[in-house]
Amino acid sequence: MTTEVKTKVIGKSVWRNEDPRLLTGMAQFVDDIELPGMLHAAFYRSDYAHARIKSIDVSAARARPGVVAVYTAEDFGDYWHVGPLQVPPPLAIKGAQFNARPLVPIAKDKVRYSGEPLAVVLAESRYIAEDALADIYADLEPLPAVTDMEKALEPGAPLVHDDLGTNLAADVYQQVGDYEAAKAKADVVIARRFFKDRCAGGAMENRGIVCAWDEKAQKMTVWCGTQAPIPMRNAIAKNLGLSEDQVRLVIPFIGGGFGPKVMTSMPDDVLLPWLSRKLNRPIKWIEDRRENFLATTSERDQIHYAEIALTKDGKILGVKDVFYHNTGAYDPYGMTVPLNTQTHTLGQYDVPNFYTQIKMVFTNKMVVTPVRGAGRNYGVFVMERLMDLAAKELKMDPVEIRMKNLIQPHQLPYKTGIIGQDFVENVLDSGDYPASLKKAVEMIGYEKFVKEEQPRLRAEGKWVGIGVVNFVEGTAVGPYEGARVTVGNNGKVVVLTGCSTQGQAHFTTFAQLVAEQLGVDVKDVHVTTGDTDQFHWGAGTFASRGITVAGSAVYAAATKVRAKALSLASKLLETPEEELELADGVVRVADLPSKFIPLGELAMKANPTRGTIEPGVEPGLEATAYYAPPHGATGYGTNAIILEVDKETFDVKIRRFVFVHDCGTVVNPMVAEAQIHGGVQMGIGTAFFEQLVYDDNGQLLNASFQDYLMPKATDMPMKMELGHLSVPSPLNPLGLKGLGEAGAIPPPAAYAQAIENAIHDVDFEILDMPLNPSRLYELVKAARKK
Amino acid sequence: MSKKVDIKVTVNGKLYERSVEPRMLLSDFIRHELGLTGTHTGCEHGVCGTCTVWFDGEPVRSCLMFAVQADGHEVHTVESLGTPDNLHPLQQAFMEKHALQCGFCTPGMLMTFAHFIQRHPNPTDEEIREAMAGNLCRCTGYENIVEAVKLAAQRMAGK
Amino acid sequence: MKPAAFEYYAPVSVEEALDLLDQLGYDGKILAGGQSLIPAMNFRMAQPHALVDLNRVKELFYIKSAPDGSLLIGAMTRDVTVEFDKMVAERLPVVTETMPLVGYYQNRTRGTYGGNLAHADPTGQLPTISVALGARAHIRSKTGERWVEMDDFYLGPFTTILEPQEMLVEVAYPALPPRSAASFKEFTRQVGATPMVGVAVLVTLDDKNRFKNAKIAYLGVGEKPYAATECVKVLLGQEATAEAIRAAAETAAQKDVDPGTDIHGTADYRRNLVNVLTRKALTQAVQSAKK
Incomplete structure (x- = not known):
């Protein structure tokens, strides 16, 4: 009986608690906050990517009516400080070299990327603040910029950080087995150079912050759409020399995160709270779209020199991958992105010998930190491309060669021997990889397409191709998350966690986990994700970890509350616990539903105002719990697509789009599917539309939605056909695995394979991403000339 | 700063009299002068569609108009559609089909499609997608929005 | 991304508008639909001293037929009006077919036909069509008027032969010859x-x-x-x-x-x-x- 009740809540596509407010314009986002006496900030940013600062004249700006203050690095005096690193260096990896150059809040002496702030204006309105930017004169001596990762490491290259004497930010290698020995035995070795360029996080809501110092209370309140409330709160407290409880970070609704909003110690959250305290006035800064393109972190941008060694029957003996990772002007986020690349390169494949080396490079481009997919997609792209090239060389079918090399279910959990972003060895914890590939192949009708449809379409002169690629998605890394669950006197339940939410439906999925245990309506569970005065432990929402790490903590806390409720109700109803059930907001005798006590009443009784409570019993129907995984849980899947390339315009149209994935137990299928949908949009974007184009001087050439092409509804497949596998993770009680980034990972690899397959009459290779029609045209043209 | 201009604008049926600088964008006027923060701004250059409102009954980019231009005109924002307890059929369909995630682009989507359905009571998927090209969404991949618009259109047509 | 300050004028007649343009000279800039100008202003790439807003000049909103069979489109006619106009569809189906390609619906409800032509975007559809169709621009100023072939109207990117005091008031498309x-x-x-x-x-x-x-x-x-x-x-x-x-x-x-x-x-x-x-x-x- 009990089990059936449970399945009623977890695993059900419950409508979202947050939607009525979001749909009616009643949800508060950071720019919706208005405070009396609030000042508006605007940053004066460098047009040059690399320049020495000779002087900055802000006198005219200060004199402008409506301007309250203008600050340069000098004006911040001793408060100006570097860093800190948000993610520590990978000391767990033997021999790792890492040169920490965290962000500076505002440029001093030197500018290192175009868009770096040189001054901040505080004015009575954003309009006036922007007027004042035009009054500022910065005398900058331009320096030669370095943007190319390989050139940056050549002797004599301009130095981004002069004191370092090199542009090498990090050099980290890891290996399993002996690649060179394996290569010596191989029948076939294929080596290529691959490149993947940058994309923007592109949240529809730009970044923003509101901070207000209360002089009487000696307290700083900050509203910010951050993915990492607690780390930001702690950083602000440290910066200002306050104790943590003097800083309250409140997370309003967030208009999408996608990675860049995990950053703290950015100019805004370092400088503006300090200014608010100094001027004793609230300050608002809302980034505009141009600033978002220029000066909010972005990602991708790696060059790989990769090779694969195989036997003649297609068994992989080893893989070697030496890659350059462009960290941009600073490296505040440590090595999360390239370490993700290292742990994801081999994907689902059983490869006994692997050598992987990161050369992380400073350049005069914007700083790189994780963006949905976060390094995983390059590893997957490189490996899947190597598989395709090998299949071609060995005249094997791309699906066949993949099937031949998959890690088998009995090999799981599979220790990869590679240390990941969480500084522990990467373990593929659960799954059935062959089942995923088989399912995708069946869903897309691979056999029928290749044998019947494709020949027919080719005879009609069409360029129609198929691509099938595999991927893994490391999710749900530590360190931990926590949650407090409280039943109120009104019978409603409050859930608090420090893991903020950017659209992932946590207000509903966390509520489902609680409703499961407490037998209340999902609507009666109110979730607060990120108010540090209410709950102040946690790391944040990133790495597809929300539902798994925070969700497991929520579930554990709810489980404790359930136990408390049963224990107390058992006494009050004079019935053994095992004869009680929690349902419909009451605890009742299962066989005698008329004998019950409402949860609200129970909560009141659990918190008596007079009398005594038994020793060892904590008051209240409340509990706090934490969940800390030993290592991440690994989702995986297969992406199969059929697309058509226009023979004249080289535009690409998707005809079929199949996506098979496994995220373990699914809390809310509707939400899970939509996470894939959104990820796929970015995956398609980075395959064919989205590219932040920098010139050799480090200037971003497309800092607007006019020139930066984010996929629109008309660019997406008409239908994303999803296939679900559900192998529970052994790492947490519910068997959860994350999936937020899955969709963003494989599409570039799938596009490459399918496009090569479509343009069957030209011998060419796709080694760089993203593509666009012109680039495809040029590739084909060059191949035809040969 | 240039001279302020007195304007009278009817927003969601209510007349507002304000004095504004000519350069104040209609989007900022709606959000910060009137406090109707359901209308969002995402790009302020006319591509993302987040700031879509109705101006005399037609959807426009409120970031590409000045508030002074609305003097004597009628504006409708997302707040005019429904309330949390009484959702407009399109809002209801968005909820049922999970057509929003972070919800930031949603007010613009709703204002685009509440108008679109009036003109296309029985829309095809292609028509919906074409109409959506003027609104960006980063979360949903758009598919569920297509489904929601179809569902709302059916219900509104009484099918 | 907020525009710089400007003086704002909202004339209600062509005469009044031309007077203003005459007084303002190089300081004046016409605001038509604003779908290209306002983004440029928000980026502060354009910072006009004064805007002459034509949106209240009712006499510039029309589509009509001339006695010689030409189709006349008033400069302030909204893009959507042209898009759904029956006479345009009948006489110049190419224009009707092209209108949906001009920006997005939410831009076309506000954007104007004449504004599009005068903006002289080298990637603009309507200027190119107008050149191909042999259209003529009707240009007025306080001191006179002239008719110019669209072929001769454009000088370069975002540049036309319009003088600061002048205004494009109408574009005329000659009737197509048989066949x-x-x-x-x-x-x-x-x-x-x-x-x-x-x-x-x-x-x-x-x-x-x-x-x-x-x-x-x-x-x-x-x-x-x-x-x-x-x-x-x-x-x-x-x-x-x-x-x-x-x-x-x-x-x-x-x-x-x-x-x-x-x-x-x-x-x-x-x-x-x-x-x-x-x-x-x-x-x-x-x-x-x-x-």
Whole structure:
């Protein structure tokens, strides 16, 4: 009986608690906050990517009516400080070299990327603040910029950080087995150079912050759409020399995160709270779209020199991958992105010998930190491309060669021997990889397409191709998350966690986990994700970890509350616990539903105002719990697509789009599917539309939605056909695995394979991403000339 | 700063009299002068569609108009559609089909499609997608929005 | 991204507007639909001293037929009005077909036909079509008026022959001769995005289906709408066959245009698009002209 009740809540596509407010314009986002006496900030940013600062004249700006203050690095005096690193260096990896150059809040002496702030204006309105930017004169001596990762490491290259004497930010290698020995035995070795360029996080809501110092209370309140409330709160407290409880970070609704909003110690959250305290006035800064393109972190941008060694029957003996990772002007986020690349390169494949080396490079481009997919997609792209090239060389079918090399279910959990972003060895914890590939192949009708449809379409002169690629998605890394669950006197339940939410439906999925245990309506569970005065432990929402790490903590806390409720109700109803059930907001005798006590009443009784409570019993129907995984849980899947390339315009149209994935137990299928949908949009974007184009001087050439092409509804497949596998993770009680980034990972690899397959009459290779029609045209043209 | 201009604008049926600088964008006027923060701004250059409102009954980019231009005109924002307890059929369909995630682009989507359905009571998927090209969404991949618009259109047509 | 301050004028008649433009001279800038000007102002790439807002000048909103059969479109006619106008659909189906390609619906409800033409975006569809259709611009100032062929209207990117005191008040499309048809084709990376290349053609066939006249204009290959000459020479007098069209399209790509390379595409790719789109546009126009 009990089990059936449970399945009623977890695993059900419950409508979202947050939607009525979001749909009616009643949800508060950071720019919706208005405070009396609030000042508006605007940053004066460098047009040059690399320049020495000779002087900055802000006198005219200060004199402008409506301007309250203008600050340069000098004006911040001793408060100006570097860093800190948000993610520590990978000391767990033997021999790792890492040169920490965290962000500076505002440029001093030197500018290192175009868009770096040189001054901040505080004015009575954003309009006036922007007027004042035009009054500022910065005398900058331009320096030669370095943007190319390989050139940056050549002797004599301009130095981004002069004191370092090199542009090498990090050099980290890891290996399993002996690649060179394996290569010596191989029948076939294929080596290529691959490149993947940058994309923007592109949240529809730009970044923003509101901070207000209360002089009487000696307290700083900050509203910010951050993915990492607690780390930001702690950083602000440290910066200002306050104790943590003097800083309250409140997370309003967030208009999408996608990675860049995990950053703290950015100019805004370092400088503006300090200014608010100094001027004793609230300050608002809302980034505009141009600033978002220029000066909010972005990602991708790696060059790989990769090779694969195989036997003649297609068994992989080893893989070697030496890659350059462009960290941009600073490296505040440590090595999360390239370490993700290292742990994801081999994907689902059983490869006994692997050598992987990161050369992380400073350049005069914007700083790189994780963006949905976060390094995983390059590893997957490189490996899947190597598989395709090998299949071609060995005249094997791309699906066949993949099937031949998959890690088998009995090999799981599979220790990869590679240390990941969480500084522990990467373990593929659960799954059935062959089942995923088989399912995708069946869903897309691979056999029928290749044998019947494709020949027919080719005879009609069409360029129609198929691509099938595999991927893994490391999710749900530590360190931990926590949650407090409280039943109120009104019978409603409050859930608090420090893991903020950017659209992932946590207000509903966390509520489902609680409703499961407490037998209340999902609507009666109110979730607060990120108010540090209410709950102040946690790391944040990133790495597809929300539902798994925070969700497991929520579930554990709810489980404790359930136990408390049963224990107390058992006494009050004079019935053994095992004869009680929690349902419909009451605890009742299962066989005698008329004998019950409402949860609200129970909560009141659990918190008596007079009398005594038994020793060892904590008051209240409340509990706090934490969940800390030993290592991440690994989702995986297969992406199969059929697309058509226009023979004249080289535009690409998707005809079929199949996506098979496994995220373990699914809390809310509707939400899970939509996470894939959104990820796929970015995956398609980075395959064919989205590219932040920098010139050799480090200037971003497309800092607007006019020139930066984010996929629109008309660019997406008409239908994303999803296939679900559900192998529970052994790492947490519910068997959860994350999936937020899955969709963003494989599409570039799938596009490459399918496009090569479509343009069957030209011998060419796709080694760089993203593509666009012109680039495809040029590739084909060059191949035809040969 | 240039001279302020007195304007009278009817927003969601209510007349507002304000004095504004000519350069104040209609989007900022709606959000910060009137406090109707359901209308969002995402790009302020006319591509993302987040700031879509109705101006005399037609959807426009409120970031590409000045508030002074609305003097004597009628504006409708997302707040005019429904309330949390009484959702407009399109809002209801968005909820049922999970057509929003972070919800930031949603007010613009709703204002685009509440108008679109009036003109296309029985829309095809292609028509919906074409109409959506003027609104960006980063979360949903758009598919569920297509489904929601179809569902709302059916219900509104009484099918 | 907030615009710089400006003086604001909202005249209600053409006379009043022309007076203002006359007084303001180089300080004055016309605000029509604002769908290109306001983004530029939000980026502060444009910082006009004064705006003369024509949105209250009712007399500039019209579509009508002239006695000589020309179709007249008032400068402030909204793009959507043109898009759904029956007379336009009847007389100039190419315009009706092209209107949905101009930005997005939410831009076209506000954007104006004359504003689009006067903005002189080298990737604009309407300027290119107007050149191909042999349209004429009606220009007025406080001191006079003039009629200018759209061919001569454009000087360069975002630059026209309009003097600061002048205003485009109307564009006139001459009635098409018998056995004539126009078509427009473009290639964009995304629906509603800036086209990479576009071509507008107007062809007139004689009774033996030979090209009697042709006008071919491009967007995206130069600094302004570009009327091709070499490919037209290839066509004139030839029978309107697929081969003749192919030859003209090849000529257009190889001899007429000299496109540049930018972040969206190479010069050579654009030449390829010129070839493909010219062929498609001519093919469609010829089919329609034969009917």
